[in-house]
Amino acid sequence: MSSPYYFPPSSSGHHSDENTPEVHTSQQHANRLGNAVSGGGGHASAGSGSSKSKSRQGKLVRLNINARERRRMHDLNDALDELRSVIPYAHSPSVRKLSKIATLLLAKNYILMQANALEELRRLITYLQAQGPMAIPPGFDLHAAMFPGKALELATLAQDQSQDGGPLS
DNA sequence: TAGGCCATCTGGTCCT
DNA sequence: AGGACCAGATGGCCTA
Numbered sequence: 001m002s003s004p005y006y007f008p009p010s011s012s013g014h015h016s017d018e019n020t021p022e023v024h025t026s027q028q029h030a031n032r033l034g035n036a037v038s039g040g041g042g043h044a045s046a047g048s049g050s051s052k053s054k055s056r057q058g059k060l061v062r063l064n065i066n067a068r069e070r071r072r073m074h075d076l077n078d079a080l081d082e083l084r085s086v087i088p089y090a091h092s093p094s095v096r097k098l099s100k101i102a103t104l105l106l107a108k109n110y111i112l113m114q115a116n117a118l119e120e121l122r123r124l125i126t127y128l129q130a131q132g133p134m135a136i137p138p139g140f141d142l143h144a145a146m147f148p149g150k151a152l153e154l155a156t157l158a159q160d161q162s163q164d165g166g167p168l169s
Numbered sequence: 170t171a172g173g174c175c176a177t178c179t180g181g182t183c184c185t
Numbered sequence: 186a187g188g189a190c191c192a193g194a195t196g197g198c199c200t201a
Binding site: 171175 | 186187188189190191192193194195196197198199200201
């Protein structure tokens with residue numbers, strides 16, 4: 001039987017209306033509805049009202065805050081899903097979706113690994129250059145390959161300038 | 170059944 | 186004042 005956390009088709013249809021906690025994907029928690037609308041998940045403290053008007057107004061405010069928080073968490077989860085989609089691991093229906101913490105850890109390791117590979121490549125290029133004239137394939141930006149950070153910096157700078165309305169001095 | 174993971178609620182804090 | 190962010194609490198679902 002397929003377990004719940006399989007790869008979501010493409011995650012949530014977020015940003016529903018306020019105060020209607022949508023049940024995301026097909027996943028788990030089919031009955032969060034009961035929870036969400038009024039103080040289910042959390043502390044039961046919501047309604048020990050002193051004045052009625054205050055509790056009504058306060059309840060509305062609370063509901064809005066809850067909805068916002070829910071939306072925020074959904075956005076966070078969407079970002080996590082995007083992260084999962086770009087880090088290499090067994091994306092398969094038979095494999096359970098990476099947990100949040102596992103996603104972050106794996107992403108960190110992946111970045112480290114890429115950095116190492118880049119460093120290695122840089123050393124190799126330097127070495128080959130020292131050996132004598134190298135035939136650079138057409139279209140290959142050697143400088144960008146060696147200093148990708150710099151290249152990105154320059155690219156974003158150029159973009160900023162073009163957005164600011166032409167070349168600044 | 171215990172443990173892991175998750176969604177949600179909630180109150181606090183900080184920032185604009 | 187209102188929004189964003191955060192951490193703690195709670196309860197549900199799933200797997201071993």
